[in-house]
Amino acid sequence: MQLWPGAFSVLLIVVNYTWTRVSATPPINPKCKVVQKTAQYSGCELRSVPSELPEETEELFLNNNRIEFLINSSFAPYSYLKKLSCSGNRMTSLHSNVFSKNSQLHTLNLGNNLLYTHYKQTAQALSALTSLRNLDVSGNVLTEDMAALFVQNLTNLEILSLSHNILMRLDESVFSRLHSLRELNLERNLLYEIEEDAFHGLANLQVLNIAFNQLPCIVDFHLTSVVHLNLSHNAIEWFLSSQNQEEAFQLETLDLSVNRLLFFPLLPHHSHIKNLLLSGNQLAFRETTENGSSSKSSSMLQFVFLNGTVINISSTYLWEETLQRDISSLNVLDMTYNCLTHLPKGFIKKMTALTGLLLGHNTLESLDFIPSEIPVSLQDLDLSDNDLSNLKQSFPDLPPHLQVFNLSLNGLQHFPRQIFSGLSKIKLVDLSFNHLGICSFNDKNSTNCVAWNDINSLQFLYLRGCDLKEIPTNAFSGSPIAHLELSDNQGILLPKSSLQGLSQTLVYLGLRNTSFTDVDFSVFQKLxxxxxxxxxxxxxxxxxxxxxxxxxxxxxxxxxxxxxxxxxxxxxxxxxxxxxxxxxxxxxxxxxxxxxxxxxxxxxxxxxxxxxxxxxxxxxxxxxxxLSSHCNKRDGESIWLYVLLFLPICLTFVCAGVVFILSFNPRLLPRFIKRRCRSSVPY
Missing domain, CATH: 3.80.10.10 (Ribonuclease Inhibitor)
Structure with missing residues (x-):
């Protein structure tokens, strides 16, 4: 075949063009795709916004790429864009007109970038998004002044996240124009002060999260529209609501867990609070007399504000005010991990709608309230890890609707035998690490054991570390227990008849650290x-x-x-x-x-x-x-050991054979020597 020079040149041009096209095309990442009107380009190692997307794209995800800035033409082709997420990049700035063509954008996520670097330019770019409803600028090392500049023109904003920044102090200038704001996230900043008017004008604010900051106290709380308030993991010693607020508070959930509270929070007069979370504080109730007044001498509590203002409040007045507040709407009260030694008389009785009372990990020594004080609605009662070892048989009758009862880690030795027999809805009981046995049919009056038969609703039973030695015959008959924990009962005996009633219901069985013997597990067909x-x-x-x-x-x-x-x-x-x-x-x-x-x-x-x-x-x-070869190597070494052992025996047999042959043929040796020496020696 003969090629003309011209044709050969054309062929080279075509081959070169094809190779250039192939080499210039980046490899297709399966994570980078467009589905209907959503473009998913997260984690695609991009350094700029892709320009080949469909014009009708409404949602664009560019998270975790290598984009360092957004230029004015980045989103110009996508005028229908409604949702944009660019979190986890390296962006230091947004050009001032980058969103000039995106008037429909309502959700913007710019979290975990470096927008503090050129924050003024970025603030100018955000000011064009007058229709923005949801903005996330968390993790950008922003101060309160930078944050105020970012949101100054976003009057329609409804959800704002400023978490993981370095905000230290809030005043009225930061959020003054956000009249439509419903949710505000300020967690994990460095906030140590919030001025009285910092949230003035946020009449629609319903969810406020200020967890993981450095707030020392909350005084004159007056945010009537807030429904969920999270103040956990601060340094709060006092929570005092406004005394002169006539408007009803909408507060339903107040989380003050892991703070330094010394007193029960002073809640609003008119509230609808349902969940009060006070776990991990230093709460302790003051002893009261029969008429409800404090038995200790009154002392003055001094509140010193950063601006120099000083307020003195009597501790007796504060305590009486606390007990007089309306908490009838409360559903869940969590006071675990505090310093409680007792509960004031009448305190629980006021919580008529209470369903969960969590008092675990305190130092309660007794329960002095009478049965009529326990709310009938109570479903979850946690008294674990206290000092209730002297609990008498006069323990108040449990509420009829109780479903979860935790008395573990108390060292109990005396307990009403039939305490659970009248509970028709009890589902879970935890008596672990007490000294209570399991009653048999013959134990009619014993107070150091509990009867577990014929509790029709019981499903979960925890008896860890109760020093159980033997499970009586038919101990659980009539109780449909699905989860039975018997671990840490050393040497426990489980005769076949003891768990016979659970053969059709048991799903979980714990026998950890029991040294059990002779248990036939095959009878539990649902295990x-x-x-x-x-x-x-x-x-x-x-x-x-x-x-x-x-x-x-x-x-x-x-x-x-x-x-x-x-x-x-x-x-x-x-x-x-x-x-x-x-x-x-x-x-x-x-x-x-x-x-x-x-x-x-x-x-x-x-x-x-x-x-x-x-x-x-x-x-x-x-x-x-x-490596299995290690085992083979060990076998080879043992063979050589046997050879060394048998070698002396073999040599003994060889020597014996030589002596035997020479004894029957004495001339053989002189001939052998003569042949080897080849000459005779004269004498």
Whole structure:
């Protein structure tokens, strides 16, 4: 074939153009795609806004790319854009007219960038978005002055997030023009002061989050429109609502957990509060006399404001005002992890709508309230980790609608035997780490045990660490318990008849650290979760492999290997297993390799499964990293050991044979010597 020079040149041009097109086309990232009117371009290593998108695009996601700035022409082709997210980039600025063509944009996320660098230029770009409803500029190292500049013209803004910035002090100039704002997120800043008029004009504000800041107190709280207020993880010692506010407060959820509260918060006179979260403070009630007044001498509390203003309030007045506030609408009261030693008389009685009372992790020594004080509506009662060891038999009758009752970690020794028999809705009871036994039918008047039969609604029962020695016959008959926790009861005896009533209901059984013996698990046909960890098992009980389990916990036992026959059954009947903490033999891992090949049983703690090799001085070795050649090398060394042992015996037999031959043929030796020497020596 002959090519003309002209044709050859044309061919080179075509090949070069094709190669240039192919090499210039970037590889297609499967994460970068357009679905209907939404363009998903997050994590695509972009350095600029893509220009080839459809003009009718309404939602554009550019999160976690490498975009450093947005120029004026970036979004000009997308006039229908309504939602834009550019969080997690490296943006330092937005050009002043970048959104000039995007009048329909209502949601903008610019979080986790570096917009503090050229904040004035960025503020000018944002001022064009007069229709913006939702703005997120969190994580941009913004001060309060920068934030005020960002939102000064966004009068239609409804949701604003300024979290993870460095705001320190708020005054009325920051949010003064945001009359439509409904949600404001200020968490994880450095706020230490909020002036009285800082939120003046935010008549529609309903959700306010100021968690994880440095606020020392809240005095004269008067935000009547706020429904959910989160003030957790600050340094608040006092929460005092406005005394002269006549308008009803809409506050429903007040979160003051993990602060430094010394007194119960002084709530608004007219409120609809439903959830009051006070966990992790230093709350302690003052003792009161029969008429309700403080038994201790009055002391003055002095409030010193940063502007120099000083207010003195009597502690007696403050306490009496606290007890007189209307809290009848309260549904959940969480006072866990405080310093409570008692509850004032009449305090609980005022909470007529209470469904959850959480008093765990305090120092309560007694419950002095009478049965009529407990709200009938109460469903969840948590008294765990207190000092109620001397709880008498006159314990008040539990409310009829109680569903969850936690008395764990109290050291109880005396308890009403039939306390749960009259509760028709009780679902969960936790008496762990007390000293209460399980009553049998013969225990009619005992006060150191609890009867668990015929509680028709009971589903979850926790009896960890109760020093139980034996479960009586038919101890749970008539109670449809699905979750039974008996762990940390060393040496507990479980006769077949003791759990017979749970054969058709039990789903979870915990026997961790019990040293149990002779338990037939096959009777529990609905059992799905079994914890027999921290025992001294050298093999898996055969009855375990007669049922289908979702999870089997065998951690921290004495298993050195698993029988291959059991392994085959295990792979068929157990979906997930925990095996860490067992001293498996590195040279007996056939069962492990079988499980890996089958891939039907998930080993949840695979990284913790290790084995021991007798000759390798490496401690525990991860089973996946162990080389089977180490076992072969050990076998080869044992063969040489046997050779060395048998060598002297072999040499003995050879010498004996030589002597035997020479004794029957004495001329053989002189002829042999003569032949070897080849000459005679004269005497």
């Amino acid at each position: 799905k979760f079994l914890d027999i960890s921290v025992n001294c098992l050298t093999q898996i009980p055969n009855s375990v492999l007669r049922i289908h389990l979702s999870q089997l916990n065998l951690r921290d036992n004495k298993l050195t290997a698993i029988d291959l026959t059991q392994t085959k059954v295990l792979s068929r009947k157990v979906n997930a297993v925990l095996l860490g903490g067992n001293p498996f033999n590195c040279c007996s891992l056939d069962w492990w390799h079988f499980l890996q090949r089958q891939n039907s049983t998930c080993i949840l703690d695979r990284t913790d499964v290790k084995c021991i090799h007798s000759t390798l001085n490496q401690g525990d070795i991860h089973v996946d990293l162990f």
